[in-house]
Amino acid sequence: QQLATVTFTGETTAGWQTATFDQPVAITPDTEYIAAYRTPTGTYSYTQGGFSSGFTSGPLRTTGGSGAYSYSNDFPGSSSNASYLVDVVFN
Structure with a gap:
């Protein structure tokens, strides 16, 4: 179930891009x-092997192979060990 979306505006071709949801998204432990x-062009920034094994950062964790590079009905599909450089900011 999709919880939220945001559309980038005013982005540039270099540097880190940030998009903020209009309202916070509640999550459950x-x-x-x-x-x-x-992206509309299918071009992604990534680190090959970034998800070759799982890792934990504070209360967040990921498993090996949790990257995805294709979409079906706007949902990530095929798995990959690459990390696609999406950071989530928590307050």
């Missing part, structure tokens, strides 16, 4: 969530 982005 011990629940799996997916943060993803999609």
Whole structure:
């Protein structure tokens, strides 16, 4: 179930881009969530092997192969061990 979307505006070709939801998205502990982005050109910034093994950062964790690079009905599909450089900011 999709919880929120945001459309980038005013982005540039270099540097980190940030998009902020209009309202906070409530999450529940011990629940799996997916943060993803999609570009109109299909070009992505990524780190090959970034998800070759899982890692934990504070209360967040990921599993190996949790990157995705194709979409079906706007949802990430095929798995990959690349990390696609999407950061989630929590308050």
